[in-house]
Amino acid sequence: MKTFIxxxxxxxxxxxxxxxxxxxxxxxxKLSLAYISIPIICYSLMYIFxxxxxxxxxxxxxxxxxxxxxxxxxxRFLLAPSMIIxxxxxxxxxxxxxxxxxxxxxxxxxxATIALSISIAMWGALVHDxxxxxxxxxxxxxAKQHELAMNSPTIFxxxxxxxxxxxxxxxxxxxxxxxxxxxxxxxxxSILIGSLxxxxxxxxxxxxxx
Numbered sequence: 592m593k594t595f596i597x598x599x600x601x602x603x604x605x606x607x608x609x610x611x612x613x614x615x616x617x618x619x620x621k622l623s624l625a626y627i628s629i630p631i632i633c634y635s636l637m638y639i640f641x642x643x644x645x646x647x648x649x650x651x652x653x654x655x656x657x658x659x660x661x662x663x664x665x666x667r668f669l670l671a672p673s674m675i676i677x678x679x680x681x682x683x684x685x686x687x688x689x690x691x692x693x694x695x696x697x698x699x700x701x702x703a704t705i706a707l708s709i710s711i712a713m714w715g716a717l718v719h720d721x722x723x724x725x726x727x728x729x730x731x732x733x734a735k736q737h738e739l740a741m742n743s744p745t746i747f748x749x750x751x752x753x754x755x756x757x758x759x760x761x762x763x764x765x766x767x768x769x770x771x772x773x774x775x776x777x778x779x780x781s782i783l784i785g786s787l788x789x790x791x792x793x794x795x796x797x798x799x800x801x
Contacts, residue, residue: 595625598612598613599626599707599710599711602707602708602711602765603711606708606711606764606765606768607768607771607772609707610704610707610768610769610772610773611772613703613704613707614696614700614703614704614772614773619699619700619702619703620699620702620703622703622706622707623702623703623706623707624706626703626706626707626709626710627674627675627678627706627709627710629710630674630709630710630713630714630717631670631671631674631675633713633717633721634670634674634713634717634720634800635667635670635671636721636724636725637717637720637721637724638663638664638666638667638670638724639667639728640721640724640725640727640728641663641724641727641728642663642664642667643727643728644724644727644728644730644733646663646724646727646738666799666800669799669800670799670800673795673796673798673799673800674709674796676795677709677792677795677796678702678705678706678709678792679702680791680792680795681705681709681766681788681789681791681792682698682701682702682705683698684784684787684788684791685701685705685766685769685770685774685784685785685788686698686701688784688787689701689770689773689774689776689780689784690774692776692780692784693776694770694773694774694775694776695774695775696773696774696775697773700773701769701773701774704769704772704773705766705769705788707765707769708762708765708766708768708769709762709792711761711765712758712761712762712765713758714761715754715755715756715757715758715759715760715761716754716755716758718754719750719751719754720754762789762792762793763785763786763789765785766785766786766788766789767781767782767784767785767786768781768785769785770784770785770788
C-alpha cells in the first residue's frame with residue numbers, strides 16, 4: 592500500500608500516473624490542502640531564517656512598497672496568502688478555459704492536481720533556498736554576502752540558475768500533464784493552457800515574493 596510520501600514523490604517520475612490515481616480518491620480537498628501546505632511551510636521557514644539572518648534583497652527591488660531591510664520580515668506573513676491566491680487563480684484559469692474547449696474535468700480534480708504540481712515543482716528552488724536560508728540563520732554563511740554572490744558571476748549564481756531551471760521545467764511539464772489528465776484535452780491544448788496558467792501563477796507570485 593502506497594503512503595502519502597511515496598505517492599507524493601512518485602509525481603517526479605510518473606506524473607500522469609500519479610494524477611490519474613489522485614483524482615479517483617475521495618478526500619481530494621484534504622489532500623489538496625496537504626500538498627499546498629508543504630511549499631507554504633517551507634517558504635515561510637525560509638523567510639523566518641532570512642529574517643533571523645538580517646538578510647535583504649541585494650539587486651532586485653521589491654515591487655511592493657516595502658523597504659529592502661524589512662522585505663523578508665514582512666514576507667513571513669505574505670507568503671501563505673499569496674501562495675493560496677496563486678493556486679486558486681491558476682486552478683480557476685485552467686478550469687474555465689478547459690471547459691470552454693470541451694474539457695471534462697471538475698474544479699475539485701483541477702484543484703488537487705495543480706496543488707500537487709505546485710508542491711513538487713517548487714522543490715526545484717527550495718533545494719537551494721531553504722538550506723541557504725538556514726545556514727544564514729545559524730551563522731554559517733553571511734546572508735547579505737550570499738545575496739550578492741547569487742547575483743554575480745560566481746558558482747553560487749550557477750547553482751541558483753540550475754535550480755531555477757529545474758523549477759521552471761517542472762512547472763511547464765506538470766501543469767500541462769494535469770490539464771491533460773483532468774480534462775482529457777489533446778496535448779496541444781493542454782500544453783497551451785498549462786503554460787499560460789503557470790505564467791499567470793508566476794506573475795502573481797512574483798508580485799508578492801520577488
